[in-house]
Amino acid sequence: MEMQTALPDVIVERQGAIGRLRLNRPRALNSLNQAMIRAIDAALTEFERDPAIAAVLVTGEGERGLCAGGDIRMIYESGRERPQEGAQFWREEFIVNSRIDAYGKPYIAIMDGIVMGGGVGVSSHGSHRIVTEKTRFAMPETGIGYFTDVGATWLLPRAPGEFGTYLGLTGRDIGAAAAIYARLADSFVPSEKIDELIASLVRLPASATGEDVSAAIRAVSSEAPASVLLDHVALIDRCFAFDTVEEILAALEADGSDFARETIALLKSRSAISLKLTLSLLRAGRRSATLNECLEREYAGCVAMLSNPDFYEGVRAAVIDKDRNPKWSVGLHEVTPQLLARFERYDGAPLFAGG
Numbered sequence: 001m002e003m004q005t006a007l008p009d010v011i012v013e014r015q016g017a018i019g020r021l022r023l024n025r026p027r028a029l030n031s032l033n034q035a036m037i038r039a040i041d042a043a044l045t046e047f048e049r050d051p052a053i054a055a056v057l058v059t060g061e062g063e064r065g066l067c068a069g070g071d072i073r074m075i076y077e078s079g080r081e082r083p084q085e086g087a088q089f090w091r092e093e094f095i096v097n098s099r100i101d102a103y104g105k106p107y108i109a110i111m112d113g114i115v116m117g118g119g120v121g122v123s124s125h126g127s128h129r130i131v132t133e134k135t136r137f138a139m140p141e142t143g144i145g146y147f148t149d150v151g152a153t154w155l156l157p158r159a160p161g162e163f164g165t166y167l168g169l170t171g172r173d174i175g176a177a178a179a180i181y182a183r184l185a186d187s188f189v190p191s192e193k194i195d196e197l198i199a200s201l202v203r204l205p206a207s208a209t210g211e212d213v214s215a216a217i218r219a220v221s222s223e224a225p226a227s228v229l230l231d232h233v234a235l236i237d238r239c240f241a242f243d244t245v246e247e248i249l250a251a252l253e254a255d256g257s258d259f260a261r262e263t264i265a266l267l268k269s270r271s272a273i274s275l276k277l278t279l280s281l282l283r284a285g286r287r288s289a290t291l292n293e294c295l296e297r298e299y300a301g302c303v304a305m306l307s308n309p310d311f312y313e314g315v316r317a318a319v320i321d322k323d324r325n326p327k328w329s330v331g332l333h334e335v336t337p338q339l340l341a342r343f344e345r346y347d348g349a350p351l352f353a354g355g
Contacts, residue, residue: 026062065114121150145314
């Protein structure tokens with residue numbers, strides 16, 4: 001009987017002038033592990049150097065999504081005894097996020113299904129970002145005692161108004177229209193036309209440009225279905241314009257609408273440390289000149305997270321025991337500037353030269 005060889009966690013292949021990256025851990029919703037990050041990095045180098053490759057395309061295998069995030073179970077299991085493993089994972093992941101942002105060829109991400117956390121990092125930094133009616137996009141980190149990373153503290157402040165602040169603090173998942181509104185995606189393509197799109201991309205010549213890629217996407221794109229969430233943009237912009245979580249909650253209380261009450265309940269279910277750290281990093285991201293500045297700050301926060309009890313409690317409740325009932329260590333009033341300062345200091349080597 002012939003033995004079957006297991007496929008790698010990232011299938012790297014050439015199709016015509018397209019370099020393809022197929023994330024291939026469908027049972028884990030294509031969550032990124034260190035081997036996958038390294039495979040993506042090596043493939044990006046290979047494709048960038050190859051004159052026969054016009055563009056890179058990233059997709060997720062299976063029916064459920066592009067990528068549900070990074071391998072937080074690994075970090076949970078290793079973090080207390082071997083913190084260097086989690087720190088190294090984040091270091092390599094963030095460097096890849098930066099590479100995608102600065103990539104020299106069109107980088108196309110098909111964000112079908114679930115796109116969360118680390119999945120945002122390998123898609124929303126790309127040059128051509130496609131969503132479908134199945135897209136469920138989120139940065140849900142405040143719900144697991146963590147914070148918005150993978151360069152989201154650069155991306156979210158560049159959404160219109162305070163929409164990015166709302167997404168980062170609440171961790172709420174959104175669909176295609178809201179992702180495009182937030183400038184986290186560019187084009188809506190119905191999922192039934194994805195195969196047609198890939199076929200047209202594969203037919204592009206090696207000399208194809210970003211505009212040629214855009215034209216192929218436009219040929220199958222349409223307007224995204226309306227988002228109910230976008231009906232609340234004025235309220236979001238008004239209530240999330242403050243620089244403290246307490247003021248945001250007070251503004252929502254004063255508004256008193258059903259949406260405001262739902263948002264308060266959502267925020268109160270999140271880790272207080274995560275909320276305050278995320279808001280601080282989002283505001284710093286708004287003032288930043290480059291993605292890399294934000295990634296450096298995020299990395300300092302990540303290393304400190306490895307000794308944050310809320311992170312382990314949040315992952316336990318969401319991923320390990322799945323009881324969805326985390327018991328956070330402190331309340332909002334106990335998150336002092338001194339406590340937050342722990343997440344802002346990092347004495348090790350920077351991610352980037354000059355960082």
